Amino acid sequence: MAVAVALVAVACGQNAPAPAAGALRIVSLVPSVTEMLFAIGAGRQVVGVSSYDHFPAEVESLPKVGALIDPDTERILALRPDLVVVYGSQNDAEARFKKAGIKTFNYRHAPTDAVLGTLDTITTLGTVTGHEAQAREVVVRITTGLDVVRKKVAGLDRPRTMLVIGRQPGTLQGIYAQGGSGFLNEMLEIAGGQNVFEDVKRESLQPSSETMLRVAPDVLLELRSGAPAGNYPGTDLEVWNTLASIPAVRNREVHALIGDHVVVAGPRIAQGAEAMARVLHADAYK
């Protein structure tokens, strides 16, 4: 059964004999999936990861084999994997691995129902790698964690929030904000915030100063996967003072959250949602 589901899940159509489930050697080109593999106890089967993988700490000692645009086919083949986790758009790489008789797990980044999609991916990975029970536990843990956050903020005012996912340091230029779809938009909702751009059905947009003044967010929340160079957040957030009529600026509600747990759609999303909720509803967490 597990093998049958696995074959469907990886949609590979190759007739290569499936090795015993527990023995799969896995290469992951997708950092969020790497996290999931480690979370469900399949970490020891991971033999190679992408150049952008830094979590959990164990991955640092694994071979880095490229990423979305530059998967190093030769090194991946040399690691003799049974399963390669690829992005949905890596058709060429996928075709090459199939030719070599290697199964692929196709990771698709969902613009809608991204949180559910993350949980589904964990469940499927559990089946594919033979860690079904642990995957189920992880899903329950995440779901419970998210529910705790939801309950904490239930009934509270939902501050109109602008999630800033990119900005040129030291200026208000090159700003990318989270639009009304995508994973971070869902995280914001769970954390009890309302996206000022929820009507813009895109994952990201680049608002001008005028647009930002007009939408007048109550909270400005900058998200960074890692601390950028220079003085961040520190004085770098002070550039927002230029737009003094924005309530978030007037009321000192300009914040920064740094860390992969906030921006990666992986097993740490409940921690990410809680971190956001602690910023948006500090009183509830006192």
Added chain:
Amino acid sequence: MDATTHTALAPLAGSGRPIRSRLVLTIAGFGTLAIVTCVVAPLLGSSSINLRRALDASIPFATNVDAQILFIARLPRVLAGALVGAALASAGVVFQALLRNPLATPFTLGVSAGASLGAMLVIILGGTLAVGPWSSVPAASLAGAGLAAAIVYALANGPRRVMSTTVLLLAGVTLNAFFSALIVFVQYLADFAEVARAARWLMGDLDVGGFRPILAALPLVAAAAAIFVRLPAALNLMGVDTDSASARGVDVVATQRWAFFSASLATSGAVALAGPIGFIGIVVPHLVRLLVGSDHRIVLPASALFGATFLVACDLLARTLLAPVEIPVGIVTAIIGGPFFLWLLVREG
């Protein structure tokens, strides 16, 4: 030979009445257009503002959204657009005359590629380079532009000899390719988010978020303009060929140097302020020539004024067409400018 030798920086005599009245007429026409555009553009935007409320001094600025939209979001954009448009269009005219090539643009000699490389390095590798009124990215792009200009100049220029336009062009084209390769290399090494930001910078952006960046770029463009006003007569004569220009008393070597220096200066200031916004430097001069003829004494000021008008108008479209999503202004100028320029080419061919 004439007993008096004209220096590069002294306008040639003989600008008689007809030219003066044509100049006044042209400046009045293009000037009015520029002023009307710059007055109307701040009143339009992705949202509507109440002008009376915006100018009402009794409401504290910190709580007056209309005033903030007008003075922080729109006016700086319009002024930046006017400055950058004027700088790139007039630099285009000067480069076309200097290189005696109608296809030359402010970016032909690698100045913008150098500026872009500087900006990419700071955006992708991080680090703070802020100098005086310049924040890190513009400061780095200015440094890159200066480096590129210095390299091209050193290659094309010997002691007291006329610059070879062929060497200038080839050096520029090669430098463009070289810097582009470095830019792609730096981007390839970078993280996705940084690549996205870097790519965005390359599309040009006038939302400078205040007057300070404009004031930082202004001295460069103003210095260039002060040199530009003294070049046209010499450029007219050099347009035929450099030998006959020297025969008629033009100090060709000095004129070339001043033209190269001033046009590079204007381009550097514009690119540092708003990124490499394409097509202005080629479309505007050609359109203006179509309307007023090829006398640089008229083409140069008219191009500066029309460049300002064109870019401010393009930016108005950029910030309103798909609001709240904004179209990078470089895309608008190229989408309008590209087909138009092709039409010009076919027509003239």
